[in-house]
Amino acid sequence: GRYICQWxxxxxxxxxxxxxxxxxxxxxxQLTEALELIRKQTEKRVDISRINFEDQAVYxxxxxxxxxxxxxxxxxxxxxxxxxxxxxxxTEMAWEVSAVRPGVGVNEGxxxxxxxxxxxDPDWQFDHPLEEPALGRTYGVPLYQDQLVELxxxxxxxxxxxxxxxxxxxxxxxxxxxxxxxxxxxxxxALSKGVLVDAAEKVFGKFHGMYQFPEAHAFAFGxxxxxxxxxxxxWSLEFFVGLFNNQPMGFYNLETLKEDAVRHGVxxxxxxxxxxxxxxxxxxxxxxxxxxxxxxxxxxxxxxxxAEREAGGEFVSLASFMSRTGVQQEIxxxxxxxxxxxxxDEIADPYRDPSTVANRRHLRWESGLRYRxxxxxKDGSRQLTFDxxxxxxxxxxxxxxxxxxxxxxxxxxxxxxxxxxxxxIRPLLPKNVIHSEEVRNYANGDRISVAxxxxxxxxxxxxxxxxxxxxxxxxxxxxxxxxxxxxxxLEIKESLLMAxxxxxxxxxxxxxxxxxxxxxxxxxxQFQSKxxx
Numbered sequence: 360g361r362y363i364c365q366w367x368x369x370x371x372x373x374x375x376x377x378x379x380x381x382x383x384x385x386x387x388x389q390l391t392e393a394l395e396l397i398r399k400q401t402e403k404r405v406d407i408s409r410i411n412f413e414d415q416a417v418y419x420x421x422x423x424x425x426x427x428x429x430x431x432x433x434x435x436x437x438x439x440x441x442x443x444x445x446x447x448x449x450t451e452m453a454w455e456v457s458a459v460r461p462g463v464g465v466n467e468g469x470x471x472x473x474x475x476x477x478x479x480d481p482d483w484q485f486d487h488p489l490e491e492p493a494l495g496r497t498y499g500v501p502l503y504q505d506q507l508v509e510l511x512x513x514x515x516x517x518x519x520x521x522x523x524x525x526x527x528x529x530x531x532x533x534x535x536x537x538x539x540x541x542x543x544x545x546x547x548x549a550l551s552k553g554v555l556v557d558a559a560e561k562v563f564g565k566f567h568g569m570y571q572f573p574e575a576h577a578f579a580f581g582x583x584x585x586x587x588x589x590x591x592x593x594w595s596l597e598f599f600v601g602l603f604n605n606q607p608m609g610f611y612n613l614e615t616l617k618e619d620a621v622r623h624g625v626x627x628x629x630x631x632x633x634x635x636x637x638x639x640x641x642x643x644x645x646x647x648x649x650x651x652x653x654x655x656x657x658x659x660x661x662x663x664x665x666a667e668r669e670a671g672g673e674f675v676s677l678a679s680f681m682s683r684t685g686v687q688q689e690i691x692x693x694x695x696x697x698x699x700x701x702x703x704d705e706i707a708d709p710y711r712d713p714s715t716v717a718n719r720r721h722l723r724w725e726s727g728l729r730y731r732x733x734x735x736x737k738d739g740s741r742q743l744t745f746d747x748x749x750x751x752x753x754x755x756x757x758x759x760x761x762x763x764x765x766x767x768x769x770x771x772x773x774x775x776x777x778x779x780x781x782x783x784i785r786p787l788l789p790k791n792v793i794h795s796e797e798v799r800n801y802a803n804g805d806r807i808s809v810a811x812x813x814x815x816x817x818x819x820x821x822x823x824x825x826x827x828x829x830x831x832x833x834x835x836x837x838x839x840x841x842x843x844x845x846x847x848x849l850e851i852k853e854s855l856l857m858a859x860x861x862x863x864x865x866x867x868x869x870x871x872x873x874x875x876x877x878x879x880x881x882x883x884x885q886f887q888s889k890x891x892x
Contacts, residue, residue, distance in 0.1 A: 385608035386430035393601035427619045431456045431584045443866040452581030462571035472500045486561040489514045503574040515548030529568035595623040604638040627776040629698035633673045637661045653697045677703035691726040696767035779831040795833040803864040809835040810857040853878035
């Protein structure tokens with residue numbers, strides 16, 4: 360037989376085993392699916408390796424932080440960096456994906472790189488001229504793991520193996536003895552090459568145990584990030600179908616991705632038991648959500664429904680759907696909330712115009728009347744059930760309000776295809792609360808108020824908090840310094856917030872430094888508990 364033994368990664372290295380990390384990147388599945396969709400839609404095969412990698416329209420999107428759903432450059436930290444670094448080629452794309460790594464942040468490396476790249480620090484110098492072969496291509500900032508090894512080679516005369524061993528020593532726990540050994544060796548080597556002690560100490564101070572990308576890794580990721588941006592710019596529909604079908608992935612929920620799709624001209628349609636596939640599909644130039652986008656519907660549930668539809672034809676009524684698929688009542692309710700059964704609202708109102716909004720309360724009522732669990736007896740035989748006439752038991756129910764439909768769709772799919780929650784909340788807000796897209800019109804230091812749905816909270820250094828609010832037009836980035844965070848740390852846990860603060864402009868980025876923040880959920884009557892008396 361075969362024995363499997365778990366090893367610590369450092370012990371495995373010490374024992375001489377080859378250690379390989381295998382990365383499963385959902386973005387590559389998204390890219391492959393998007394390319395296949397393009398081929399099916401146009402009968403053209405796009406060679407993604409031969410696109411124009413100097414397309415200024417694509418770089419303009421990147422500079423404007425239009426990077427939601429784009430591999431490696433969609434996080435809040437990357438968005439803040441990409442608008443300052445403004446990459447213009449694949450080399451600078453490699454810089455971008457490498458910059459937001461803990462090891463680069465040491466000694467303010469990101470800020471130095473951006474300032475020097477943008478010409479704002481023209482008189483910068485190396486700590487010693489021997490650094491130039493290693494750091495010249497990144498303005499004196501050690502951006503990649505490889506550059507630390509190169510520093511050891513060029514400044515201290517070490518071999519490549521010694522340089523890599525020294526770099527790795529910093530990453531290990533309880534490494535003081537190892538660091539002392541390598542520092543002594545590094546300083547001695549630097550002195551032998553005519554480097555003064557102070558300069559040697561400064562160069563050695565650039566070694567650390569924080570994570571950085573290898574240079575080849577950075578270029579590979581930078582190319583992929585550009586390719587995804589190119590697809591988003593020129594093939595938005597296929598890009599977003601691939602993105603929807605490879606969730607969970609990245610930093611954003613499906614509703615945020617849907618809103619970004621809409622901003623790029625993509626129409627998103629509710630699931631439909633007669634039209635949806637297992638996953639999202641392209642339907643007449645729109646994105647039709649899949650059955651597995653409905654909560655609690657997985658492949659095992661969705662595939663039999665699709666197989667029955669393909670074998671026996673479209674479902675002609677709710678009764679037909681229920682009898683042919685045997686789905687459970689809970690699933691029926693979720694499908695109804697998602698809009699996947701809207702076409703079947705005909706029993707209570709047989710004269711309803713199909714183009715009008717279906718009454719999903721009728722559908723849930725009818726499914727409750729018709730539902731009969733499919734049970735098995737102890738001997739394995741199935742108990743026969745009989746369809747009961749339900750027409751006489753149907754009642755005329757009030758149609759759901761837009762709020763109820765929206766909440767039902769959010770609960771069922773996490774998405775409201777017809778719009779955004781903030782569209783309905785906007786009329787209830789104070790008049791001085793502006794839209795996210797208006798923030799850019801204000802100058803540094805202006806006081807403004809914004810509101811939205813919280814889509815991101817981050818507390819990277821324990822001193823400040825970063826929050827992104829989403830409204831019906833875009834995103835508003837908030838910064839809460841430590842004192843403000845301590846004051847409002849309970850409020851920021853709410854899902855709907857209104858914030859007032861000062862506009863902060865820096866190197867092309869815009870943030871709102873928060874002074875006051877309140878939850879707006881309690882001010883919305885539709886979110887309060889209902890009185891059923």
